[in-house]
Amino acid sequence: MTLQQVLFIIFGAITLGAALMVVTRRNVFHAALFLILSFFGVAGLYVLLEAPFLAAVQLFIYVGGIAILILFAIMLTRDMMNPNVTGANRQWWLAALVAVALCAVLGWTVLNHNWAVTPGDVPAESIVNLGKALVDPAGLVLPFEVASVLLLVALIGAVTIARER
Amino acid sequence: MESFNDFIANLSPWLQGLLEGIGLPEIWARVVILSIGGFALAFVPLVAVIFLIWAARKIIARMQDRIGPNNSGPYPGPYALFQTFADAIKMLTKEDVIPTAADRWVFNIAPIVMLTVAVLIWAVIPLGKGITGADLSIGIFYVLSLGSGGMIALMMAGWGSNNKYALLGALRAVANMISYEVPQVLSVLTVVMIAGSFSMQEITEAQNIPFLFVMPVTALLFFVSSLAEVGRQPYDLLEADSEIVAGYFVEYSGMKFGQFYLSEFMNNFAISVITATLFLGGWRGPFVDSVPILGSLWLLLKSLLVFFILLWLWGSMPRLRIDQMLNFNWKFLTPVALVNVCVVALVGKAVPLSAGPWMRAGALLSANVLLAIAVLIVLALAGRRARRRAQAWSVTQMEEEASPA
Numbered sequence: 001m002t003l004q005q006v007l008f009i010i011f012g013a014i015t016l017g018a019a020l021m022v023v024t025r026r027n028v029f030h031a032a033l034f035l036i037l038s039f040f041g042v043a044g045l046y047v048l049l050e051a052p053f054l055a056a057v058q059l060f061i062y063v064g065g066i067a068i069l070i071l072f073a074i075m076l077t078r079d080m081m082n083p084n085v086t087g088a089n090r091q092w093w094l095a096a097l098v099a100v101a102l103c104a105v106l107g108w109t110v111l112n113h114n115w116a117v118t119p120g121d122v123p124a125e126s127i128v129n130l131g132k133a134l135v136d137p138a139g140l141v142l143p144f145e146v147a148s149v150l151l152l153v154a155l156i157g158a159v160t161i162a163r164e165r
Numbered sequence: 166m167e168s169f170n171d172f173i174a175n176l177s178p179w180l181q182g183l184l185e186g187i188g189l190p191e192i193w194a195r196v197v198i199l200s201i202g203g204f205a206l207a208f209v210p211l212v213a214v215i216f217l218i219w220a221a222r223k224i225i226a227r228m229q230d231r232i233g234p235n236n237s238g239p240y241p242g243p244y245a246l247f248q249t250f251a252d253a254i255k256m257l258t259k260e261d262v263i264p265t266a267a268d269r270w271v272f273n274i275a276p277i278v279m280l281t282v283a284v285l286i287w288a289v290i291p292l293g294k295g296i297t298g299a300d301l302s303i304g305i306f307y308v309l310s311l312g313s314g315g316m317i318a319l320m321m322a323g324w325g326s327n328n329k330y331a332l333l334g335a336l337r338a339v340a341n342m343i344s345y346e347v348p349q350v351l352s353v354l355t356v357v358m359i360a361g362s363f364s365m366q367e368i369t370e371a372q373n374i375p376f377l378f379v380m381p382v383t384a385l386l387f388f389v390s391s392l393a394e395v396g397r398q399p400y401d402l403l404e405a406d407s408e409i410v411a412g413y414f415v416e417y418s419g420m421k422f423g424q425f426y427l428s429e430f431m432n433n434f435a436i437s438v439i440t441a442t443l444f445l446g447g448w449r450g451p452f453v454d455s456v457p458i459l460g461s462l463w464l465l466l467k468s469l470l471v472f473f474i475l476l477w478l479w480g481s482m483p484r485l486r487i488d489q490m491l492n493f494n495w496k497f498l499t500p501v502a503l504v505n506v507c508v509v510a511l512v513g514k515a516v517p518l519s520a521g522p523w524m525r526a527g528a529l530l531s532a533n534v535l536l537a538i539a540v541l542i543v544l545a546l547a548g549r550r551a552r553r554r555a556q557a558w559s560v561t562q563m564e565e566e567a568s569p570a
Binding site: 127 | 192195196268270271301302303306307309310311312313314316317320321324332336339343346347363491492495496499500503
């Protein structure tokens with residue numbers, strides 16, 4: 001077994017184990033922390049796939065942004081930590097339906113996609129290629145610019161809200 | 166000197182041969198060597214910080230017209246140099262108190278996460294020509310993304326303590342870090358645009374003229390927002406002792422407190438080193454080409470200079486209120502950083518690399534100076550308007566008092 005495989009198993013175990021803990025913990029705060037651990041595991045998998053930029057983005061966006069938002073929401077919501085309040089509400093069957101549908105779509109994709117499993121050479125300058133593809137007119141420039149403008153608008157909106165009259 | 170350089174470069178193959186000689190498979194020899202390298206790299210900041218704590222106490226004492234730790238009295242070592250060791254031993258022997266109502270696991274893991282993140286930053290910092298733990302192609306972005314791990318640690322400490330002051334401190338800290346991340350990332354973006362790389366080594370290599378003299382506005386933005394990121398004065402309201410006792414680590418005692426203290430200092434030194442690397446040319450300096458090991462000394466000197474400025478602010482700045490802190494970020498730093506990105510991008514494109522490094526640096530510098538002047542003019546106008554409004558308000562107040570209805 002190569003070192004890569006050992007690391008893959010470790011990171012995979014972290015990701016899956018933490019994900020399992022997220023859905024089984026009664027304590028919402030602990031569940032959120034395990035979600036973060038799961039994000040870290042996914043970042044490790046990205047590193048193993050020689051996509052360090054994606055790994056850093058995973059940490060930066062998911063841990064630094066989304067996970068923090070979740071933690072804030074937990075801290076600022078009343079009764080969230082009350083052990084007597086159950087996690088399920090009247091819409092549980094709807095959520096279960098969506099979860100099963102999502103699981104089916106993902107499973108179908110995993111089983112039917114033609115995955116390249118031969119160890120191909122990862123281009124050394126993958127980050128350069130990514131950067132070029134993002135601003136290439138024939139590439140991803142339109143979605144990239146739309147997302148950029150959206151984020152810029154959000155940023156300027158935050159500044160405008162802060163400048164209350 | 167030359168042999169010392171070769172020493173570092175040749176150490177890894179030599180060790181590899183030695184370990185394979187005693188019968189370890191190649192892969193495990195590699196693992197052992199990488200672990201040794203990792204430990205060595207982690208010790209650099211830890212040992213540096215032990216003496217930096219002493220230096221900080223001494224320098225701030227002098228700024229406040231005190232002597233600080235010294236030869237007289239119970240302090241150990243010449244000039245009380247070993248005081249930090251004594252403090253560490255004291256912390257290690259103190260009782261470890263865990264509040265009854267604390268969330269034990271979260272409470273205990275938080276300081277470990279905090280210290281881990283503080284050590285991990287050092288993996289990508291170029292300590293000299295070719296001396297880096299890992300010259301990642303995403304270098305500086307890796308440092309920025311680690312910051313989110315620090316935020317999680319603060320949240321864990323604040324929540325796990327089950328103490329309202331700790332929670333308030335953690336909320337303040339995270340609000341602080343999230344908002345100041347915006348100008349920090351935007352200022353790093355301009356550096357990356359001009360250097361053409363995320364890699365810390367390549368950013369250092371790109372600085373034929375230190376970026377401080379090419380983009381002074383960016384340097385200032387980065388330093389100020391980094392100060393806020395690590396919660397150093399004037400942004401120390403996350404641990405404001407007069408309001409929330411000590412913020413997120415109020416419930417920690419013994420070495421757990423020590424871990425927070427240590428990682429705080431390591432982060433302070435890390436932002437000094439990163440500022441020196443991004444804006445003062447890192448390990449570049451005279452004679453580095455002939456004696457490469459000199460680069461580490463240059464980096465140390467530059468970092469200490471930045472660290473001294475940090476201590477200077479620490480010793481002389483009053484604390485900001487939370488509304489002032491957030492206003493300063495969202496109404497001032499972020500807009501300036503956004504305009505700065507536009508200016509640097511436009512000038513960097515208008516004066517291409519082919520125009521020569523001096524031409525390009527000059528254009529960028531003049532654009533930056535013009536931007537600074539424009540910002541100062543806008544600030545002056547806004548200040549005048551605010552003063553006039555305050556004056557008008559007080560005049561109406563006086564009139565109302567003079568003629569009671």
